[in-house]
Amino acid sequence: MSDHPKTSPSKPRAEKDIDSWDIETDVAIVGFGGAGGCAAIAAADAGAEVCLFEVASASGGSTALSSAEIYMGGSGGTRVQQACGFDDSTDAMFTYMMMCAGPQADEQKIRNYCENSAAHFDWLVSLGVPFKDSFHKERAIMCLTDDCLLYTGSEKAYPFAEHAKPCPRGHNLEVEGDNGGPLFMKIVTENVEKRDAITVHYETRALTLITNDAEEVVGIVVRQNQKELNVRAKGGVILCAGGFVMNEEMLKKYAPKLSAGTVPIGNPGDTGSGILMGMGVGGVAINMHEGFVSLPYYPPASMTYGILINDKGQRFVNEDVYHGRLGDFALRQQSDRLYFIVTVEQYGDYEQVSYLGAEVAGTGETVEELEEELGLRRGSLVHTINTYNEDCAAGEDTLFHKSAEWMIHLKPPLVALDVTPGRGAFLPYFTLGGLDTLPTGEVVNPERTVVPGLYAAGRTACGVVRTAAGYSSGMSVGDATFSGKLAGMQAAARAS
Amino acid sequence: MSDHPKTSPSKPRAEKDIDSWDIETDVAIVGFGGAGGCAAIAAADAGAEVCLFEVASASGGSTALSSAEIYMGGSGGTRVQQACGFDDSTDAMFTYMMMCAGPQADEQKIRNYCENSAAHFDWLVSLGVPFKDSFHKERAIMCLTDDCLLYTGSEKAYPFAEHAKPCPRGHNLEVEGDNGGPLFMKIVTENVEKRDAITVHYETRALTLITNDAEEVVGIVVRQNQKELNVRAKGGVILCAGGFVMNEEMLKKYAPKLSAGTVPIGNPGDTGSGILMGMGVGGVAINMHEGFVSLPYYPPASMTYGILINDKGQRFVNEDVYHGRLGDFALRQQSDRLYFIVTVEQYGDYEQVSYLGAEVAGTGETVEELEEELGLRRGSLVHTINTYNEDCAAGEDTLFHKSAEWMIHLKPPLVALDVTPGRGAFLPYFTLGGLDTLPTGEVVNPERTVVPGLYAAGRTACGVVRTAAGYSSGMSVGDATFSGKLAGMQAAARAS
Numbered sequence: 001m002s003d004h005p006k007t008s009p010s011k012p013r014a015e016k017d018i019d020s021w022d023i024e025t026d027v028a029i030v031g032f033g034g035a036g037g038c039a040a041i042a043a044a045d046a047g048a049e050v051c052l053f054e055v056a057s058a059s060g061g062s063t064a065l066s067s068a069e070i071y072m073g074g075s076g077g078t079r080v081q082q083a084c085g086f087d088d089s090t091d092a093m094f095t096y097m098m099m100c101a102g103p104q105a106d107e108q109k110i111r112n113y114c115e116n117s118a119a120h121f122d123w124l125v126s127l128g129v130p131f132k133d134s135f136h137k138e139r140a141i142m143c144l145t146d147d148c149l150l151y152t153g154s155e156k157a158y159p160f161a162e163h164a165k166p167c168p169r170g171h172n173l174e175v176e177g178d179n180g181g182p183l184f185m186k187i188v189t190e191n192v193e194k195r196d197a198i199t200v201h202y203e204t205r206a207l208t209l210i211t212n213d214a215e216e217v218v219g220i221v222v223r224q225n226q227k228e229l230n231v232r233a234k235g236g237v238i239l240c241a242g243g244f245v246m247n248e249e250m251l252k253k254y255a256p257k258l259s260a261g262t263v264p265i266g267n268p269g270d271t272g273s274g275i276l277m278g279m280g281v282g283g284v285a286i287n288m289h290e291g292f293v294s295l296p297y298y299p300p301a302s303m304t305y306g307i308l309i310n311d312k313g314q315r316f317v318n319e320d321v322y323h324g325r326l327g328d329f330a331l332r333q334q335s336d337r338l339y340f341i342v343t344v345e346q347y348g349d350y351e352q353v354s355y356l357g358a359e360v361a362g363t364g365e366t367v368e369e370l371e372e373e374l375g376l377r378r379g380s381l382v383h384t385i386n387t388y389n390e391d392c393a394a395g396e397d398t399l400f401h402k403s404a405e406w407m408i409h410l411k412p413p414l415v416a417l418d419v420t421p422g423r424g425a426f427l428p429y430f431t432l433g434g435l436d437t438l439p440t441g442e443v444v445n446p447e448r449t450v451v452p453g454l455y456a457a458g459r460t461a462c463g464v465v466r467t468a469a470g471y472s473s474g475m476s477v478g479d480a481t482f483s484g485k486l487a488g489m490q491a492a493a494r495a496s
Numbered sequence: 497m498s499d500h501p502k503t504s505p506s507k508p509r510a511e512k513d514i515d516s517w518d519i520e521t522d523v524a525i526v527g528f529g530g531a532g533g534c535a536a537i538a539a540a541d542a543g544a545e546v547c548l549f550e551v552a553s554a555s556g557g558s559t560a561l562s563s564a565e566i567y568m569g570g571s572g573g574t575r576v577q578q579a580c581g582f583d584d585s586t587d588a589m590f591t592y593m594m595m596c597a598g599p600q601a602d603e604q605k606i607r608n609y610c611e612n613s614a615a616h617f618d619w620l621v622s623l624g625v626p627f628k629d630s631f632h633k634e635r636a637i638m639c640l641t642d643d644c645l646l647y648t649g650s651e652k653a654y655p656f657a658e659h660a661k662p663c664p665r666g667h668n669l670e671v672e673g674d675n676g677g678p679l680f681m682k683i684v685t686e687n688v689e690k691r692d693a694i695t696v697h698y699e700t701r702a703l704t705l706i707t708n709d710a711e712e713v714v715g716i717v718v719r720q721n722q723k724e725l726n727v728r729a730k731g732g733v734i735l736c737a738g739g740f741v742m743n744e745e746m747l748k749k750y751a752p753k754l755s756a757g758t759v760p761i762g763n764p765g766d767t768g769s770g771i772l773m774g775m776g777v778g779g780v781a782i783n784m785h786e787g788f789v790s791l792p793y794y795p796p797a798s799m800t801y802g803i804l805i806n807d808k809g810q811r812f813v814n815e816d817v818y819h820g821r822l823g824d825f826a827l828r829q830q831s832d833r834l835y836f837i838v839t840v841e842q843y844g845d846y847e848q849v850s851y852l853g854a855e856v857a858g859t860g861e862t863v864e865e866l867e868e869e870l871g872l873r874r875g876s877l878v879h880t881i882n883t884y885n886e887d888c889a890a891g892e893d894t895l896f897h898k899s900a901e902w903m904i905h906l907k908p909p910l911v912a913l914d915v916t917p918g919r920g921a922f923l924p925y926f927t928l929g930g931l932d933t934l935p936t937g938e939v940v941n942p943e944r945t946v947v948p949g950l951y952a953a954g955r956t957a958c959g960v961v962r963t964a965a966g967y968s969s970g971m972s973v974g975d976a977t978f979s980g981k982l983a984g985m986q987a988a989a990r991a992s
Contacts, residue, residue: 010778010942103752250942253782253932256599276942279780282506286749289785312895314810317830332828334813334896377894383879398873399808400830436749446506446746446772 008208009273010280013221015212021219021232025051025199026495027488028220028233029240030206030274033061033267034068034477035458035484036240037188039441041127042488044197048235048495050488052192053204053222055269059189060182062242062266062459063477067142068180069152070481071474073169075118079125080148080171083133088167090114095164096155100470104287106462112439113464113482120482121171127191129184130174139301141323141473142180143172153472154321158401170474184477204229209237209277209454217281217453235495236453238441238487240480243431243459244272245291254288254433260331260421261293261429266459270431274460278435282451283443285462288433292468294327295419295427297340297356304406306342307388308419310335313371313380315388318402324471327427330419337361339374340417341385346408347415358425361418370414385410432471434462441487455491457483504704505769506776509717511708517715517728521547521695522991523984524716524729525736526702526770529557529763530564530973531954531980532736533684535937537623538984540693544731544991546984548688549700549718551765555685556678558738558762558955559973563638564676565648566977567970569665571614575621576644576667579629584663586610591660592651596966600783602958608935609960609978616978617667623687625680626670635797637819637969638676639668649968650817654897666970680973700725705733705773705950713777713949731991732949734937734983736976739927739955740768741787750784750929756827756917757789757925762955766927770956774931778947779939781958784929788964790823791915791923793836793852800902802838803884804915806831809867809876811884814898820967823923826915833857835870836913837881842904843911854921857914866910881906928967930958937983951987953979 027043029036032054040050072078074090081088094114098105125131136147143150152170154160173180192198201224210219210230219232244250245266251258264270275285297303307315308326310333317329330338339361364370371381391397392407419425434456435443441455458480465475523539525532528550536546568574570586577584590610594601621627632643639646648666650656669676688694697720706715706726715728740746741762747754760766771781793799803811804822806829813825826834835857860866867877887893888903915921930952931939937951954976961971 008943008945103755104749253600259599279942280778282776284775287785289783312810314808329830334825377883379879379883380895383875387873387875399876446775447504449504 009276012209012211012281015210015218018210018230020230022229023051023231025049025231025233027235027238027491028231029053029238030220031061031240031242031269031458032059032200033240033242033458033480034063034184034188035480036061036238037185037192038481038484039238039240039457039488040198041188041191041195042485043492044195046489046492048197048492050198051231052198052200053206054200054202055205057202059192060185060267062270063480064181064185065267066181066477067172067178067473068184068477069142069170069172069474070124071152071169071472071478072117072121072171073167074114078118078121078171080131080133081167084135084149086149086167088169089165092165092167093117093169096160097464099160099163100153100472101464101466102470104466106464109439110464113479117482120485123485124481128187131171132174135168136172139304140299141296142178144177146174146176148172148174152474154325156403157321158318170472206241206273206277209281211281215282217451235491236455238455238457238491239274239278239435239460240456240458240484241274241460242266242270243434244270244275245430246270247272255291255431257289257331258291258293258429258431261427263426263428265428265430270459274456275434278443278454278456278460281454282445283435283454284446285433286436287462287466290432290467291429292324292432292471293331293427293429294324295330295356295425296323297326297419298323300348302346302348303340303342305346305408306340307384307410309339309341309381309384311337311376313376313384315384315400318397318400320402320406322472325469328468331421336420337418338420340419341410342415343411344413344415356417356419356425358417358419359423360415362416363413365413367412367414370416374416431459432465432468434460437461439486440490441483442490453494455487457487505772508705508707508777511706511714514706514726516726518725519547519727521545521727521729523731523734523987524727525549525734526716527557527736527738527765528555528696529736529738529954529976530559530680530684531976532557532734533681533688534977534980535734535736535953535984536694537684537687537691538981539988540691542985542988544693544988546694547727548694548696549702550696550698551701553698555688556681556763558766559976560677560681561763562677562973563668563674563969564680564973565638565666565668565970566620567648567665567968567974568613568617568667569663570610574614574617574667576627576629577663580631580645582645582663584665585661588661588663589613589665592656593960595656595659596649596968597960597962598966600962602960605935606960609975613974613978616981619981620977624683627667628670631664632668635800636795637792638674640673642670642672644668644670648970650821652899653817654814666968702737702769702773705777707777711778713947731987732951734951734953734987735770735774735931735956736952736954736980737770737956738762738766739930740766740771741926742766743768751787751927753785753827754787754789754925754927756923758923759925761924761926766955770952771930774939774950774952774956777950778941779931779950780942781929782932783958783962786928786963787925788820788928788967789827789923789925790820791826791852791921792819793822793915794819796844798842798844799836799838801842801904802836803880803906805835805837805877805880807833807872809872809880811880811896814893814896816898816902818968821965824964827917832916833914834916836915837906838911839907840909840911852913852915852921854913854915855919856911858912859909861909863908863910866912870912927955928961928964930956933957935982936986937979938986949990951983953983
C-alpha cells in the first residue's frame, strides 16, 4: 500500500513507484453497472479471475436507473422479433444505425453490433433476462406493461424509413411498470455473485491507472476504507465508469449544448473519471461535444398529432420522430420560444400522463387568436397551420415528411405548450462522448494505436451511438452490455 | 543523433533514451507562420535563444495565405480606430467576443485578449506592420484597397448589436489587393532574421516531443536532411504548427460537419501534428468538433439585400450577418436544397465579382413562377416573400431582425442561386479546435494542470475563437499573433 498525497485520474502512476501489490488478478473492472457487470461475467466465463470495483455501496450504475430497454435485432430477428412477426435484416439495422450515428459513425463498430446483436439477445436470455414474446404497439418512450418489443427510435419516420425498412428493436424486460433497470441489474448482479472467479469490492473508488515503462496498463490504484490499494491486473483494466454528465466543468468544456437540458440522466458516479483515466495514459476521447437533450413530449402518443414551432411560427422537423431527435432540432433554432401546438381534443388529459411538464402558453378558439396570444408575427402561424391542414387533407406532409398516420387536421380550439429550454419543460440530457475503442473494447490513442492493457465499455467509451439526432431508446443499455461483454472477453484472453 | 524506426507525434520520446543532444537552445518553436514568428520575436526580445523549426522551405504558414486582417480594439480604440472616429470600449469588445465564442467561451482568455489588444496593435506597428488611418465602409469579406479598418464580423447584426455597441475591429494592412498575408509574413520574417538570437531551420519536420521522468517537456526530435536531431529546449517547446484541416482522418473523427465544406483553408502542414504531440504528453484538445464552414455570398454587398431559404421556402437567419454565421445556420437545416434569392437588379454583375460560385437554380418574373421552378411547395415562397416585403415596407424584419439598412422590397424578376453544400458553391472551411491553454500559452491537461515546458499558440491551441456562428475575419491572425507573442514571452521567462 502506497500513500500519495495528490492523485488525479488523468495522471497515471508508474509501476516502478509501486512498493507492493495489494491485490493481484487477471482482469480489473471499474464500475458495476450494465457494462461492468457484463464485462465481469464474460471475463469470468472465459476463464479469468476478475476484480470488480464499484464506488457505490451496491451495483446498478446508470443502467439500474434506466428502463433497460435493449436495442437488438438483425440476423433475421431475435426470438421476440420473430415471434411477433418481424423479420429484421442485419442490413436494415446497419443502415438505420449508420444514419443515426451520422458522419462520425464508427462503421466497423456498428457492423459488429448489428451482426452480433441477435446473439447478444440469446446471451442475455442465458443469463436469465426475461423477454416476453409480445409487441407493444403504442408509440411510447418506455413500455409500462410487461410486453417486450416496441419501436423506440425514428425507424418509421423520415428520413430513416426511406432508406431502411422499419423494424421495432427496443426489447423491454418482462416486468410491469418502469422497472426494467432494477430487474436487469438484479439479474446481472446475481450472475456476478454466483461466479467464484469474480470478487466485487463495493465502496471502492478507482483513483488512477498504473503503467509500466513500456506504457502498458498493468493495474489500477483504488481507495477502500481510506486506504489506497495497488491492484495488479494481468490482462488489463476495463473502464466501465459511466460518462461525465455529472461533471459540470467537463460539460462546459466539452459539451456546452447540454446546458439547455434540465435533468441529467445518470448516476452520481458519472463524473468522467474513467474517461480522464484513459486520456491520462494516451487514450483519446472523441465525440465529446455530442449529447442527448430531449423533449419527451409523448406519451400520450396523441401528442404526435401536434406540431412544433419556433418563434417565427415555423415548423422545423417532422414531429413523429423520436423525442431526442425532436429536441436536437429544437436546439438548432435561433428562437426565443418553442411551442408545441395540439388541438384541445388531442391534448386531453395531458397533464396527468405527460413527461413534458411544459406550461400552457396560450389557447385559441381560432388560429389567429392563438397566434396573437403567443405574440407571433401576424399571419405566421396561420400560414403554417393552413399549409399543414392542406397537407393533412391530401395525406402528405409536403414540407417535413411526417408520416400520414400522424397527420390529422389541426382544428381549433388549440393549445400551445411552451417547450422553450429553461421555461419549465422537462429536458433530460446525457453525454455521448468517450474513449475511442476498437470493437473489441481496446482503447486507442489519437492515431488509433491500441493502449495495451486498457479497455473501456459503456458510456466511458464512445460506442455505437454518436448523435442526439439519431438516438433511439435502448441503444445505451444495448451498447453498454454488448461492449462490456466484448471487453471482458478480450481482457480475459490477454490474461491467459 | 538517434534513430528510431517508428515515430508518431503522439508518442513522446523519453529523455533517458536520448544519447546526445544535437541542438541546445532556450526555446524551441515548431512552425513559422504568424504564431511561430511572433513567438520567436517575443522570446528573443525577452532575452532567450530561439530555434524555429519549419517543415516548409520558407516562412508563411496559413497566415501568409490569408488576408491577414487582424481583429483588434478595445481600450478606447487602436490608433486607427481613434483616427477614424471609433471609440471602442474594452467592454463592448469583450461582450461581442463572448457572444461569438458561445457557451464554450474561455472568459479569461477573451478578457486578456480584449484588454491587451490595442497594445498588441502598437507592438505590431513597432515591428513595422503598416496600417493606414482609414475606414473602409463597404461590407466586404476582405479589403481590396489599402484602407485599414472595416467591419469583419456580425457586430452590426442581430443579436450582437443588441448587446454590444458595434465597432469595426478588422485591421487590414496598408497594401492594395488581397496581399495582406504575404506582406505581414514578410515583415515578421525580416524581424526574425534580424534577431541574432533566433535560428531558423527550414525543411525541418518536428517528429515528437521529449519528456523527462517528471513529465516535463524538455525538447523535441526533428528531422532535417533525413537525419533525426535531438533538440534540448531549456524553457520549453512552443507548438505553432497550425490546425488539422488537412488531416482527413482527424476531420472525420473530430469535426465531421466540416465535410460539408469544399475548400480547406490552410496550408499543407495543417495535419494536426502539433495537436497530436500535445495530446501525447498529456495536453487536452478541446472544441475539436467546431469548425468554420462558410457561404461567402458577398461581395457585392448588394447580395445582402437577398434572402436565404431552405427547401421549405423558409428563411432561417438574418442575412446581414457575417458569411460564416450564415453558413453555420445553413448547415443546421434539414433541407435538400438551400437557395439564395435576390432581385435581378441586385444580382447585377454578380458572376464577375462574387466568391460564391453558385449556379443559378431558377429565375422568375413572379414569385409564383420562381417557386414553381424551384419545386418548392405551392405558397411557401410566396408567403415568405410577402412577409418579407411587408416587413421591408414597415422597416422592420419582424422574424429574423435583419437590419433595416438591408431591407429592400424583393421585387421580381428574381434569381435563385443554389447554395446547397456539394452543388457547386464555394464553401471554405477550417478547424476551430486545438490544445487547451492558459492565456499564457501554457498547455494544460484535462484537469487544467499545466504540462510543464509545453506551449501552444495559433490554431494548434484552442484560442479566443470557438464557434463558426461567431467567427469574424481577423480573429485567426489576431489570435495567432497575440497568443504566439505571449507564449514566446512565457517560455523565455521559464528559460531564464
